[in-house]
Structures are given as C-alpha cells and as structure tokens.
Amino acid sequence: MKNLSQILLIDDEAHNREALALLLTHAGYQVQSAASGEEGLELLHKTPFEIVITDLFLPGASGIDILKKVKEDSPYTCVILITGNASAETAVEAMKEGAFDYITKPLNFEKLKILVAKAMEKSRLVAENLYLRQQLRGKYKFDRIIGNSLAIQQVFSRMEKIVHTDSTILILGESGTGKELVAKAIHFNGLRKDKPFIAINCGAIPADLLESELFGHVKGSFTGAMSDKAGKFEAASGGSIFLDEIGTMPMHLQMKLLRVLQEHEVERVGSSQKIKLNVRVISATNADLEEQVKKGHFREDLYYRLNVIPILLPPLRERREDIALLARHFLQKSCNEMNRPLMSLSPAAMRALEAYDWPGNVREMENVMERTVALTEGELIEREDLPSGIGGHKEDPLSLLGPRVTEEGVDMAQVISEIERHMIREALDLGGGIKARAASLLSINRTTLVEKIKRLGLE
Template sequence: MLKQEVLIVEDEDIQRRQLARALHRDDRSIIEAGSGEEALKLIAAQRFDLVISDLKMPGISGLELVKRIKNACPHTSLLLITAHGTVDSAIEAMKIGVEDYLTKPFGSEELNLVVDRIFEKRDLLAENILLREQLESQFSFSNIISKNHEMKRIFRTITSIAPTDSTILIQGETGTGKELIAKAIHFNSPRSDKRFVAVDCGALPDTLLETELFGHEKGAFTSAVVRRIGKLEYADSGTLFLDEVSNMSAATQVKLLRALEERQIYRVGKNEPIRVDIRLIAATNADLRKLVSEGKFRDDLYYRLGVIPITIPPLRDRLEDVPLLARHFLKIYRDRTGKAVNDITHAAIRKLMTYLWPGNVRELENVIERAVATVAGNCIDADDLLGIGKADTPASSSTEFQSDVSLSEKLAGTEKDYLADLLKRFGGRTDLVAEKSGLSLRTLQRKLRTHRLKSDDFR
C-alpha cells in the first residue's frame, strides 16, 4: 500500500516532534523540516502529499512557503498552523489554495481528524479524475467506429463542431447511436468537465416533462412538497441532451424556445428568472421537417434546434460496419465477463451481414452480448447468434421481389413483418419483443400502433 507522504515544517523542535508523534501511523511517512528554506529543498527532492507548516517562522514565513509550494507542486495539499492573532493570515492563505488551518492550541485527535479529512478529499478528487479520464476515453471520437463514407463525413463534422457552443440536432432511427454521438461531442468540448444531462422526452407525460425540464417551487401545485431543480438549471455550464424531442407538446416547445432565446428559465411557481448557460443537443427518430409541415412541431424551435443538423444512417445502409462493430462489442463483453471468447467465424459474420437490423447498432450489441454470455467455446459461430436466423431475417420475409412499391413502403412492410414475427414468437409479450428488437418499450408501442399490430392478437 502506498504511504501518505507528510512534511512537517516547524522551527520549534519540541512542537515539531510532538506533531510528528501525533501523526505517526503505519500508513504514513513523516519527514520534518526546521525552516521554510529546508522545506523547499526537501520538496525539490521528493513528492509530498501533504505539507503541514507553522504560519510564523523566521526566514521564509509559512504564508510565503505555501505560495511557493502551490506554484511548484499544485497537487500537494497544505495545512497551516496558526495562533489566535494570525487567523486573518490563515484565511488569506485559504484563498490561495490551502486546504485548512488549525488554531493553537489543539490536541492530537483534532489534528488527525483534519488530516484524515484532507486525505479523504484527495482520494475523492483522484477517483473523480480517474472516472473523468475513463469517460473521456469511452466517448472519445476514436471509439466511434465506421468504414462508411457518410459516417466518416459525420465524424469530421462533429470533430469540428465539438469545441463550439452551437446547438445540434441529431436525427436517426432508434438504436443508431444518437446519444453516443452527443456524449462524444460533450466530452470533446470545453464543457467536458461539467455535467452531461440527458432527458428522454418520450419517456415522460407532458405534465411531468415541464417540471422535469424547468423545475418547480415548493407549493407550486398540490404534490410539490419540496422545491425541485429542473434539468435545464441542473445542466448549467454543461450540456443538456434532449432525446426524442419530437414528443414535446406545443406548450413545452414554447417554453423551451423562450429559454434558449433568453438564456434564462422560470421554475413553475416562480416569477424571477434564473440564468442558465448550457449547450443543447437534441435528438429524434422522427422526421421533424415533416412534423413542422404538418403543424405538429414549431418551425421556430426547429430552426433553433437545427443550427447544425446531423443525420445518422441506419445500420442496414452501412452493412460494411457490421464486422467492425461486432468485433468491437465482442471485445467489450469479453473483457466485462472475463470469458476467453477471442473471435467470430466467417460464417457468423456472413449471417450478421445478411440481416437488416431494424434495431440498428443497439440490436447488434445485444446479439453479441448474448453470444458472448452463452457461447461454450472461444469463438462465436453462426449457430451462437441467437434470434437472427432465417425466420427472423427481414430480408427473407418475402421471396418475391416487389418493384411497384417505394423504398419507405418496402421498409415499413419489412418492419411490420419483423415485429409480427416477434409478437408471435413471444406470445404477445411486448417486454420480450422490446428486449429482442433493441427498441425501448415506448418506441415499440408507437411502432405497433403505426403498423396496427395488437399484442393481444398474439396471446
């Protein structure tokens, strides 16, 4: 175990030794210095986690010492010891980054309590930095994989717009990776050290969506027993991701447009505005332009959201990415499960390439995760790809080529057949159909209504 490296700086020998004895622990290494000058020499020679210094010393004072340490070793924590008459100087030192100060006289218990608190804070900051690095690595542009020409063009676009604050509208079918793109933009932007806040506008009824976005005051309505901060306010200085924005009611659209234009919001039940600074990324699987023409979505909000539009092609239009993505997901779930599954056979790849993937990348990920979990050997074969056999393959649902229908009609028919097959297989259980298809339950229910498929008919 790594020891806590502590330097005690005190010009009075007796007090310095008392401090060293009070702080002695098996997991600590204590070094002593009798002056500021001696301390600076030690700091130049080795790294210290914590420096504890008296404020009043001959030569280099404690205040001057901590200033020099902060400049030379910004990650070293600092604790000042002061007498009653020098508290103002200790407070001044806090302003330049000293973690805490102790006023004489104090006992060993109080000293250790403050030191333990400083190390707990250091550990927490180290964990946060590690998590941040993991997130930035997970959502780096290098993790967005594609050979497809259109996807490469999208990568170039998001690389150039990430450093800006421009509002972005990401459009694409369910499962194409809209949120992954949004997170990649955020974690490669100047706001990467701030919050990324996601709201699924399709998962909430409109009465709840307004308070979810804007918050409310205590007593604003019957069930408002406490004040609640809305997601727009919570995301201040960071990025707000609004998924399925097409599900927003006209009234909420008006409030969102006003918030974007004025850069301020009003909590429900509050008259005073609250300033917010956010970067907004919206996403939808609907054709917003069509909804605008039908009067179902405000044109002014559409133009406000779509400053930079990005349309992600479905996986069936970039089947050349399937082998890349399959092996990418294989590595993820192999590492996560610890199973020695090293490759996918050519037969398995061919099977993956003949499927049209109505659930897109999310469905492919589910299939590979399931294969890694269930495969007995160290290689995934075609028979290990459960759920995408010929009976499930939309391409094989009709053997007769139909040239008298449009592409959208053909795809709609294919999707309907696919969902009908799943409903039949799972006895009308929409939860299992949603899991198998990679669709959210809400999206599945919407598609079933569109295709006039009733789950009860398959029970």
C-alpha cells in the same frame, strides 16, 4: 488512480513541527516534515500528498504561496493553514485562495484531527472524481465509434470541426445508432471536458415531472415539493446537458426551453428568481422534427435554436460495410467480458449479419453478439447459432448478388464491390488471415488482393 496516504507538515519551529508530526503519526497518518516553504515545495514536487498542513507565516515562501502552488499542481490536495493571528482578513484571504480550513495557535489537537479526517475524505473524493473523468475521456474517444464507411467518416469529420466550439448541436438518427455516445465524445473531447455531462431522456419522464427535472423547483411549489431542488440545467453548470428524445417534449415546456436557450438563464418552478446559466446544449431525436414542425407538434423557433449544427447518424443498413467490423468488435468485447476464448464467425454467419437490416442498429448488434457468445458452444459461430430472425432463414444462393435489376435500375459497381468484399473475407477466413493464401484461393496476385483490401476498406 494514485493511492495517496501522506500528510506534508511545514513549520519553521522545530519543536512544534516534531510534536505535531508525532501526534499525527500516532493517529495513523504517514507524515513528512519540512522546515521551510522552499523545502516543502521541493517535497511537493517529488511526492503526492493528500493533505498539506502549513504555518501561514514562514521565512521565504509563505503559507499562501504554498497554498497557491498546491491548487495549481494538485487539485485533490487539501491545505490546512496554521496561524497565530486569527484575523478575519487572513482567514478570508486563505479561503479565497482555496484553503480547506485554518486553525489558530495554540493548537487544539482534537479539533485538528477532525479537520484532517474531513480533509482526507474530501481529497480522496476529488481524486476519485478526477480519475473517473480520465476514464470517461478515454472511453469516449472518437476512435470508440466504430466504422470505416464513408457515411461514418463524414460524421467523424463534422465532430472534429465542432468539438472545440460551444455551438448547440442536434443529433439525428434512428434508435440505437449511438446518439448519446456521439454526444459524450463531443463533450469529453471538448472545451468543457472537466465539467459535468448531464443526460436526461425527455421521453422517459412523465410530462408533469419533466419541468421540475429540467429546471428545478422551490419548496412548496407543488404537492410533494418538500425542499428546494436544482434542475438538470443547473447541475450541468459549466458543462453540457444532453436532451435525448427532444421530440417528445410537451409544447408548454418547449416554450420554456426556448426562453432558457435565448436568455441563458432559468427559473425554478414556483420561483421568479432568475439563475444565470453557462451550459452547452446537445439534443437528440429519432423523430423527423421538420415533419413535426409542419404538423404543429414542435415549435419552429425552438427547432432552429436546437438545430444550429446538425449531426445525422446513418442507420446500420446504410453502412453495411461497417457490419463486419462492428460484429468482430462486439464479439471480442463479449468474449472478454465472459472470459471466453476469442470466437470467430463463419463466412455464412457473416453473410447473414450483413444481409440483415438491423432495425435496432448498433445497439441491436451489440445485444445479438452478446447473446450469441453466451449460447454458443465451441469457438466458431455458425449461421444457425445466430437468432432466428437473422440466421434462421434458408440462405438464398443468389444472396451475394445483392439487389435484382428493376425498372429503377441498379448500381452495378456497388453490387460488384459487395461481391468482391464477401469473397475476399471468405478467402481470408479460409486462409487463416494470410494474404498469400487468400490470393491463391481467389486465383489473383497477392499485390492485387492487397490493393482490393485497401480500396474496399477491409484493412
């Protein structure tokens, strides 16, 4: 984020400009001056300013012209207008165009100092907010969702198709599969990326408070309602609201939510006034909503309203080819956060991770790698260093063979691919990542190894 600390002063009257610049400098501000609107615009093009103080009436480009240009190019810069004509019409026009405030001649410097201090605070808050949003957009890029498997690539494909739409989305998946990460990636890469993203866990808030949290309330509508309060839907105006664990919502609130989705308006608890909404709704659940509909626990009409575009996140046990990739990613992340040298996983430890079913999915994987890095001495993680539920049991010498042949049959090609994948990883680990050495250990040509690496998604 840029460290802005300057004021631009534009006034065509030299004595006023010089006197005001001197006073502001003595007050602790850095000031640059311009004698015309054109000169001021040129300085704005070269240098970022927190505040612009400009006379309203200038030869050439006027104060309103300066204001419009600033609002177009620099949303964190506040503009204070100086006018000798304190007409209501002038003030209204300036405020409509986005002026922070205006002050009339003759200038009261103490009043101006108060205005400048307030404008400086607002400018820095807006700049910080913009910076944080840029950081969030980087944090929630699609490439932050890790995986090369076909299952996760299908998720990426669907996300790319819907990111620039405003359709309602329902994200389905077990706990820990990354539903909120997907919701944020869709929002921060979409049409509403510069507007709020508001998340609420419907299962974490008591039913008697959830209605107020979602839709707001007016003073006196219930015991403890000491003042009016906007709900999450209002807070998300122009942006997106993420309703996590939507399957836990009580039936009476489901009806009200359905009405909000249909009418695009909300009523606060205790009020009959309708408030128009412009919000994208993204919901998520680890429950089987279709089964809940059949049992009468979830409204069928609401289910279809929410399920306009479904995204199904596969559990980690159904995309085992991504386990090694995720393990190395979280291993590096944990090492960086703990200022540890980069650690590695032994072949036996990696096999244990890939054989585990991961009931907590990606979230569990991240926690396991953090715990393992914290408790392991040295730079190589062995099977015994993993939590007992993952690495503590004795390794089955036939574990690489995968599922046994049963009456239901087995996908032999998939089993062979898994065996190849394990052996190639071991050879690459033992060969220090050098493909020629790994190929020699496997008694195959280097070109054959390269082709297998590409085919198995191990690049």
